[in-house]
Each structure stands twice: as structure tokens, then as C-alpha cells.
Amino acid sequence: MEQDVSDHSPTIADVARAAGISISTVSRILNNKPDVAEATRQRVLQIIEELGYTPDARAQGLAAGKSRTIGMLYPIENLDLTNLELEFFVGAATAAGEADYFFNLITRPVTQNRLLNLYRSAQIDGVILMQINVQDWRVDLLRERGYPFVMIGHCADNTGLSYIDLDFESAIIKAMEHLIELGHREIALIGHSPAAHEQGFGPAVRSLLGFRRACETYGLRVPYRKVNLSNQGAYRATLELLDAHPGLTALVAVDGGTAMGTLRALQQAGRRIPDDISVLAMTTEKVAQLVTPPLTHIDFPTETMGQWAAEMLIKMLRGEASEPEQVMLEARLVIRESTGPVRHPRRT
Amino acid sequence: MEQDVSDHSPTIADVARAAGISISTVSRILNNKPDVAEATRQRVLQIIEELGYTPDARAQGLAAGKSRTIGMLYPIENLDLTNLELEFFVGAATAAGEADYFFNLITRPVTQNRLLNLYRSAQIDGVILMQINVQDWRVDLLRERGYPFVMIGHCADNTGLSYIDLDFESAIIKAMEHLIELGHREIALIGHSPAAHEQGFGPAVRSLLGFRRACETYGLRVPYRKVNLSNQGAYRATLELLDAHPGLTALVAVDGGTAMGTLRALQQAGRRIPDDISVLAMTTEKVAQLVTPPLTHIDFPTETMGQWAAEMLIKMLRGEASEPEQVMLEARLVIRESTGPVRHPRRT
């Protein structure tokens, strides 16, 4: 019983034994507590190294009342993104890893119970909520229970809540202003699905708001608008729009997938970008660069947002956040090659 | 001390107390053990419901020696994918969730210790390895230690290992045959980065192998080939290829991002697809449909593969897998609009 014949991973007891000291001292060393003789510390660290010991996360959690794990709810159904913007969780996972937290990705749609059980089962210390609706039962529930979470997105009432979001309303306005400066007056919005609007999905609601406001402000006479599902939907929507409003000179798409559907439709309709028609989208740099022509776009820094959200949450869990942090990213316009001055108000 | 004044989640003790029985019995009920009076079971279930009790996952894990968590190593750096194929983890996360397992996404690059610690810390029962090289130290290490894992991809020696992979070699061959049937004889492969080849990244190695074999088999005289990074790299590579080999009539791209870079280049060079040149890619249905024109492609069912991998792993962890499962998906050609018969062997 002196050899490391054990098939199991070494435990703190093994370390203590090997060092000829008590478990508590090892524990102190593990947790960087003061009051440990430097000599002992070094020796123990050495032994830990040799043994390849790592504390059992479950036991640590049990004893300390934490799990060092954050979760991200990513409901795959009922999704209005084209999934081109999947970097949210890459960002979050990376930030978590760097803070030495585990990252749980949860794609199953949550019921109220399932959501609460995440906390009750103590598998998770806090979650990042995505796909936030203006009124969101998940938010209400967690707020009421006092469970820690942060949102990517925000609600109507965010009192006491932490979130990070992109300012979709001013994003669209900024997009419109860019087009208006280029002389466009007949601009359409290829927006979110009717379902998204019905359930009050934040970006859907706010981008439409921005669109309307811009039309009003600049006296655009024909605020065309068409909401539909992404990509395939955007494809059809675009064709219909072109048909119904031949005078269109610019389109604004609300995400990458939508933009690509729009591009496909335009190409098929023989419209050249940006000569015949300008296209502007809200999407990531990556997607914007991926297509032909590279898209003028409002940047949607998904990875950064995921990262930021995770950092906010972890800070909160560590008690390093005295008050809620609410971050609204300002829209950033990136001019590429898909927008240009009006040429042919009509081209048929 | 009779009221549920406690701020904490109810524990199994609370349930037992409320039911006036012992903890053990509650535990049995929780784990669906036999030997419990139906009446008691119902009553306790009822109480559990009322109390909103959920067992503590950490404690369960500690006592049972499991964590009900699987991990997926997704090294964000050193990545040769364009990240368009991110659905691997959506699939895995979903499968895990359905099997009532937690899903941990790990993006930090692993060192040997970090990898072992995942197991030693008992935060994870097994992992899904991605981005497998033909010779892969992670695989060797885990195999040697006897830690459970499955691969998305496979190595040179897979004895005793479980994996799921797409047959990249025959995929490329199938792609080439499709083009050859259409009359193409001058076909180039837009492949993986030199780095990917150097480190023996499976898909890189095998797709090149397939390409060479096809050229040999069909006596293609000019097996053009250009390896480079995805997208931006593919863009440049394509332009260079067109320049160096004006006779090219078809291109095969190894992934979605690469394909899009290639498309951009072709468009810029004024080549029409598929009239002037055919393009075929290995990518997901989604990406293939996203671009213009929709791509003829070898389907890369990433989400399914992630799902499958998770299921294999969980089965293994549950002891339901007697022997290793090795799944090699046959390549499936999906003909869309980016390939067609040769027209202009040269068009300048």
C-alpha cells in the first residue's frame, strides 16, 4: 500500500500521505491560502506534480457550494438565425475556459422546470440566455428566483439585470443613413420572420423600429418591408419585392443568412451589386467577407459578445460585480463593396 | 424548522423528512430501483414535485463515480476549417441533452496535462476528439490511459478505438468522377493549408490522396493542385491557378469556406459557373444552398456526425458498447447547379 498501484486517480489524501502531512494543509495549498510554510508548499506542489493530481471538481463543488460551470442556453428550434452566426458560443466557451470555468452548452428547449433544475441540480452556477424576447418568461423566472444569469440581448424591463446587446435600432438607422447618403430613397428591409415578431424577439422588433424611424426621419415615401424566414425565405422575399417594387435601389438584410438569400435572388434576377442595387446586411465580418461582393455591413461581433457575456457572468458569480452591467454596443458600419451610389432608379 | 424557509434548494433529506421516510428509500425511488412499495413511490414522487426537488448532480456524481458529462475538444486555433461547419457541436450537444448528459465545450488548446485533468478532475466522463491527425498524441495518450473517448475523424491505427468519419478519400474520388463524366479533364483541387498537411490532418491527407488516385486512375494529365488556407487563401489560390492554368475547367474545394473563396475569385475573374468552369465542394447542405449558384457538393453531415459521436460516447460510458464502433460514412454526391459539362476548354 505504498506504491501507486491504484487504478484510480490520486486524491488529496494520497498527496497528503505522500507528503506526510494532513489533508487540510494540502487543501490550503491547493486554494492558495496564506498561512502555509513556503517549504511545505513547495514540497507538496512537487508531489502534486509527480502524482499528477487534480482535485475532483465534483467534490470541490460539493464542499464549496459551487460548480465552476456556466451554461449557455441555445435553443436550436425556434431559431431565427441562419446559424451562420454560431460564434457566440465559441466566444463564451473560450472566455469561460480562460477563467477556468467549465462551459455547458444546452440546446434542448427549456421548460420552466428544466431551467430551474439547472440551478437546483447545482450543475451550473449561472447561465447565459440568448434569443431574448422583449417579454421573456425565462428572464422573469430567473430574476424572481434570484438565480444569476446574463443575457445576450435585453428585455423591456432590465432593472437589475446584466446584459450585452447590439443596438439594433440604431444599427438599422445607421445603415439607412449610409444608403440615403448614397442617394437611395427606395429601400427595403428584409427582416425577421413573422413568428419572431409575434413572440417579440428583440432584434426583430428593434430593427423594424429603426427602419420605421429612419423612413420617418428622412421622409422616405416607400418604406417597403418584407418579413420572412432567413435564406430561403429571404430569397423569395427578395424576388417578390423586386417584382412588386421595381423602383427599389437598396436592400437591408438583418443577418448573414438573410443576406445570402437576398444575394442569390438578386443574382438570379440579373441585378448587379452595387451597380443596379445596393445591399447592406447586419452580420459578422467573416460572413461579410465570405460572399461576393464583400458586404457593406453593420458588424455583428458575435464571438466578442459571447466572450463578453461569459466574462460578465463569471465576474458576477465571483462576487466581483457590485451592480448589474448593461452593455449596449454601438453599431459599427463597415463599408465594403455591396453598396454604392444610385445609378438606375429603375432598370427594366 | 418545519417550514421551507430555507433559502437553499431542497435536498433529498428534505424530501425524506416531508415524506416521513428514510433517505435511502427516496434515493431508490430517484433511481428507479425496484423494491419500493408503489404507494410510497407515488407519495414521494408527489412530494418531490411539490418541493421542486432535483438531486444535486455533483453529489450524485461523487457518490456514483460519474459526472454524466461529456466534453468536446474544439481547438479554435490551428483550425483549418472556415468555421462554417460549426454544427458539430450543435449535434453533439443535442444528442447529449437527449441522453440526459451534460455537454461541455472546450475551446482552449489542450496540453497533455490539461487533457488528462479533464478526466482526473472527474468533471467529465469522456470526450469527443475533433481535428484528428493521422498520428495524434491525444489519441495515443487517452488510449494508453484507458480513458473513454470517441473521435470525429480517425488515425492511422485505430485498434480498439471508436470513431465516426467521412471517407474523404473516396469523397474526392467520387467528386472527380462526377466531373470526369461531365467531360472535364483539367481539374484542380483547392485543398488544405500546408500546415494541415504537415501535421497530418486527416481530411487534408486523405483528400489529397483521393485526388492523386483519381488523377492516376483516369489518366488526368494535369493534376493541378494548390494547397492554401481557407477562404482568403482559397481566393488567392484560385486566382493564381486560373492564371497559371488557363485550361482549367473544374475546381474541387475541400470545404465550405474554401468554396466561397473560390467562388469569389471566379466571379472576379469573370468566369461563369458552371458555364465557364465547374465548382464542386465538400460541405454541408446548408452552406451549399447558401451560395450562388447552389453548389454541387459532397455532403458533409457535420451535425449528424456530432450527434452520432455523442451517442457513441454515451453508449460507451453506459457500458452498452461491447466493442469499439467505427463508422465510416460513405460520400454522398449532391448535384446542384455549380457543375456542368465542359464548354470552353479555354475562354480567353
Add this chain to the structure above:
DNA sequence: TTGTAGGCGTTATCAG
């Protein structure tokens, strides 16, 4: 500076 003892919430073994 270090050790002892109790507890975190479950599961599992063994009597009853």
C-alpha cells in the same frame, strides 16, 4: 503553521 472533526448531498451495502 498545521491537524482534527464535521459536513456538503448522494449512493450503496447490509441488516432488519
Add this chain to the structure above:
DNA sequence: CTGATAACGCCTACAA
């Protein structure tokens, strides 16, 4: 069919 009781691996007062 049910109930003590001992782990599981670690943390944290409290003592020494």
C-alpha cells in the same frame, strides 16, 4: 420493502 451507516473527495471552522 425499508432504514442505518459508511463511503465519495474536498473544504472549513476550530483547536492545537
